[in-house]
Amino acid sequence: MDWSADKIEAFRKTLLAWYDQEGRALPWRVDHDPYHVMVSEIMLQQTQVETVKPYYARFLKQFPTAAALADAPEALVLKAWEGLGYYSRARNLQRAAQQITQEHGGVWPQTADELVKLAGIGPYTAGAIASIAFNQPEPAIDGNAFRVFARLFCIEDDITLPKTRRVFDTLIRQLIDPDRPGDFNQAIMDLGSTYMRAKDPDAAHSPVAAFDASLAANRVLDFPVKTKKKPPVVVPYYALVIYSDQGYLLVKRPKTGMLANMWMFPLIKRTDLTADTLDDARATAAKMIGHAVYLTAAGTQVVKHTFTHQQWQLTLLTAEASAFDVTDFGGRWVQAANFDELALPTVQKKLIRVAIK
DNA sequence: CAGACGTGGCC
DNA sequence: TGGCCAAGTCT
DSSP, X not given: OOOOHHHHHHHHXXXXXXXXXXXXXXXXXXXXXHHHHHHHHHHHTTSOHXXXXXXXXXXXXXXXXXXXXXXXXXHHHHXXXXXXOOTHHHXXXXXXXXXXXXXXXXXXXXXHHHHTTSTTXXXXXXXXXXXXXXXXXXXXXXXXXXXXXXXXXXXXXXXXXXXXXXXXXHHHHHHSOSSOHHHHHHHHHHHHHTTTOSSXXXXXXXXXXXXXXXXXXXXXXXXXXXXXXXXXXXXXXXXXXXXXXXXXXXXXXXXXSTTTTOEEOOEEEGGGSSSOSHHHHHHHHHHHHTSOOOOEEEEEXXXXXXXXXXXXXXXXXXXXXXXXXXXXXXXXXXXXXXXXXXXXXXXXXXXXXXXXX
């Protein structure tokens, strides 16, 4: 970092003056309540601002304080998170609320070192809460910060490598405004989502254009450097649509892994079958639900749903049955009219649209 | 470190 | 339409 003390001071002044005038008015910027900051930051992980807004409002209405969240039934928390994705965030957020109320007696830890010990809070979120809620001079290095500083300094390090964080952390600690660290971090995020966005940026009109080495070098789009992600792996499944006069059979997914604790039709991974025939699927289904049902292929339509790292290809198998006991494997008969009482992932809603009506 | 872990918007 | 991206963390 080759900036003089004067240049650093000028950068802070310019950035914060712009933020004071043009910073976004967001629901979670109304106050600096640490619980509000935590909820918003967890929701914003890998998630767009516009997506988060309605969830944030509903969530705070339903769980107004950390203590209220700590005491809530987990199923309600998951239901409030339905559709946001990365559902372990919901479980970890509630655990963090419990840690604060129980282990810390309701007194918030105020340093990044302490905050990072809370469930679901990593270096970014710890820095965000510490700086925004507690005025600590801690960097909050998210995708925006990586992009903004990579461009400002033409940093060639690959930001997908964990070791690269250290480079940015060291740099930002020298730049962050010690008087307004929270505003500094949020100003960087606003810059990163406007003039210095990933696609179609407008670096020339950025308030910090004079400090932008990538602009001077006409290399804005060369930064940040990141290696490409691998394409999702295709995973074929049978989705079992089994109905009785008691409703449809849904199962609660395991506590860990994909769509943890969410409710879905029972799934059979076709690569787990020895033969992948209809008879094999029926036998596996019978073992899974402790009851023989006569499954038939419901047409040839395949429902596709793509996650970050997997593409599910779901073939529907349907059966009508007289209601049998499903409690021993965590199943539940649910009338279609009552689906909205349970937390359902988007892929399950997609299956419902195709399979029912 | 590499891979798991969701979703909606965009072109 | 399929691929890529967006305020990361955990194992």
